[in-house]
Amino acid sequence: MVAEFKDTNYWALILGGSSGLGYASARKLAKHGMNIIIIHRDRRSEIPDIEEAFDEIRESGVKFESFNSDAVQQENREDLVNKITEILGENGKIRTLLHSIAKGNLKPMTGDEPNLENIDFKLTIDAMALSLYDWAQAIFKRNLFAKDARIISFTSDGNKKAWKNYAAVSAAKVTLEAITRSMALELAPYGIRANCIQAGITVTRSFQMIPGNETLRVHALKHNPFRRLTVPNDVANAVYLLSKDEASWITGSIIPVNGGEHLM
Numbered sequence: 001m002v003a004e005f006k007d008t009n010y011w012a013l014i015l016g017g018s019s020g021l022g023y024a025s026a027r028k029l030a031k032h033g034m035n036i037i038i039i040h041r042d043r044r045s046e047i048p049d050i051e052e053a054f055d056e057i058r059e060s061g062v063k064f065e066s067f068n069s070d071a072v073q074q075e076n077r078e079d080l081v082n083k084i085t086e087i088l089g090e091n092g093k094i095r096t097l098l099h100s101i102a103k104g105n106l107k108p109m110t111g112d113e114p115n116l117e118n119i120d121f122k123l124t125i126d127a128m129a130l131s132l133y134d135w136a137q138a139i140f141k142r143n144l145f146a147k148d149a150r151i152i153s154f155t156s157d158g159n160k161k162a163w164k165n166y167a168a169v170s171a172a173k174v175t176l177e178a179i180t181r182s183m184a185l186e187l188a189p190y191g192i193r194a195n196c197i198q199a200g201i202t203v204t205r206s207f208q209m210i211p212g213n214e215t216l217r218v219h220a221l222k223h224n225p226f227r228r229l230t231v232p233n234d235v236a237n238a239v240y241l242l243s244k245d246e247a248s249w250i251t252g253s254i255i256p257v258n259g260g261e262h263l264m
Helices: 020-031 044-058 074-088 118-141 167-186 213-223 232-243
Strands: 010-015 035-040 064-068 093-099 145-155 193-199 254-257
Touching: 010 020, 010 074, 010 118, 020 035, 020 044, 020 093, 020 232, 035 044, 035 074, 044 064, 064 074, 074 093, 074 118, 093 118, 093 232, 118 145, 118 167, 145 167, 145 232, 167 193, 193 232, 232 254
Parallel strands: 010 035, 010 093, 035 064, 093 145, 145 193, 193 254
Antiparallel strands: none
């Protein structure tokens, strides 16, 4: 395996990387020589298993740091950016900022259960969309981005399709895509590229929290030309490709990574 990022002092900062797409992407980038910082928010009881998974990244021989902290909160972000600045030192730069925060509200709009309210939309959009902009701004202002940096985030098929109980997350995904397009435009003079990956149906911990997720799985299998679901490594491979030098002319795009699931 070619470790093209080795000795470049490039870092990937991954927001939400203890499992699922974020973790798979961290592992993939590390195998190709990129140093990794993961910010995640998990229960104390889950930390031993998470640290065991992180050992696989450490075994890649790259520099690795992790923080169990809420990346959405402003005061936490300011403290974390200070720590990241120290970790990077004089020569380290963030090549890839990957947003993989899944902190959405999945309430229904009607029925006997607690219904979706205005505050639920606000909290979900803040966590799953605006936090990307907040982090990008914080890193940009500290001059921590590499000259050819990549901002990558994850959207879903729910950006256009209506799924029950998914309204708040759907609104967040649309907001995320709009922010990405604007960052691609306004940060281009500084060498920064920004793209969204629209992953196919992938069985992750956050996906399994969506009511009716089994129906979504069956539908995806039926319509995927390869007759299989997307797996985290499929998406991690796309994150790696977008992080390479050869992807420098791709920006402002919503890229399906679903094996053609969107075709049918």
